[in-house]
Amino acid sequence: MEPTELTRLADYFGAVTRAVMPENRPASLLITHLLAERPTFVRAANEVSDLRAVLPKPRSIHPAARADVGRDYRVDSLTRQMFSDPEAGLSYLESRAAGREVVLFDVGGYFAPVLDVLADRFSGRLLGVIEDTENGHQRYAAADKLPCPVVSAARSPLKEPEDFLVGESVVFSTEALTRSRGDIFHGRGALVIGFGKVGSSIARLLHAKGVHVTVYDIDPVRRAQALSKGFTVAEDRNAALGAAGLVLCATGAMSLRGDDFPRLRQDAYVATVTSSEDELDLDRLPACYETSSAGEHITRYRSPGGHLFYLLNDGDAVNFLHGASVGPFIYLVQGELLAGVRMLARGDLGPGMHEVPDVDRATIANLWLNHYNR
Structure with a gap:
């Protein structure tokens, strides 16, 4: 990205994080496609939460983005096996955020197989999951009974341009x-x-x-x-x-x-x-x-x-x-993911599937239009 584009992107995420900043900043783990523009979103995720680890999806890692993120944050290798075994999933979460209130950013339902154990046995408190994709939405929605809130952006109107x-x-x-x-x-x-x-x-x-x-x-x-x-x-x-x-x-x-x-x-x-x-x-x-x-x-x-x-x-x-490029429209969805942190950080959502309120979506859309409708 050109320097002017990076500056505009950082300004946009700065405006979003100010608008959705939680009163109490929880810890977080972030699963993400680590594409070329993604480090700016990673930093925004760290603004609204204490980012304990970034787990890039293994088939979508841009080397320069990986190096950039790795300078400031822990970057761990991600596999489905990490969160298919309850003991392994629990051990990993304890190693990164023991005793903390934690939000899990997900892309594809990785945490779904071990969510019951994480919610029940983690030494801290699992506040919930923020899911980005339809695939992940289906994995969580298929659970007989979710043990914590899952905030899904998969079916948000802000995601329609991206889709x-x-x-x-x-x-x-x-x-x-x-x-x-x-x-x-x-x-x-x-x-x-x-x-x-x-x-x-x-x-x-x-x-x-x-x-x-x-x-x-x-x-x-x-x-x-x-x-x-x-x-x-x-x-x-x-x-x-x-x-x-x-x-x-x-x-x-x-x-x-x-x-x-x-x-x-x-x-x-x-x-x-x-x-x-x-x-x-x-x-x-x-x-x-x-x-x-x-x-x-x-x-x-x-x-x-x-x-x-x-x-x-x-x-x-x-x-x-x-590059899977969808232009700046992806930033609408990422803004909604950040808003999900504030929802979960309040700690008052019941177990089950949730969506970001329309008022927050409108705020994000307005901020995006102010930066990209030029």
């Missing part, structure tokens, strides 16, 4: 990779799995490029929405997999399981909008498939019988290959 632009960046990166092999979208036909905010954006953008788009979603309401917007809606998922030359996975959950891959059309491309561990069950892919490089960031999977398909960016979010 649309994420769809745009996914289409851009997917097309860039297919074109690197001399292939184009036209004539292939696309299957979009998941017709949420990102999936619907992908479908619209592909349609605008002249691609025939079929949509599959487990939610009948979303299927009806897709049909009303002129898309073909798959009634038979397996048949749709076998017909599409391009499969874009946008559920935020498991889109393709192991036995789905042999059903893919010959020479199909597969891309996702989030990490492979969330969207693709590659561990259950039949062992007979062999892999080889089919170009930069393109892996060829071939069975002994000759069936093959191409996986883009190893199944991780394809748009991260080109």
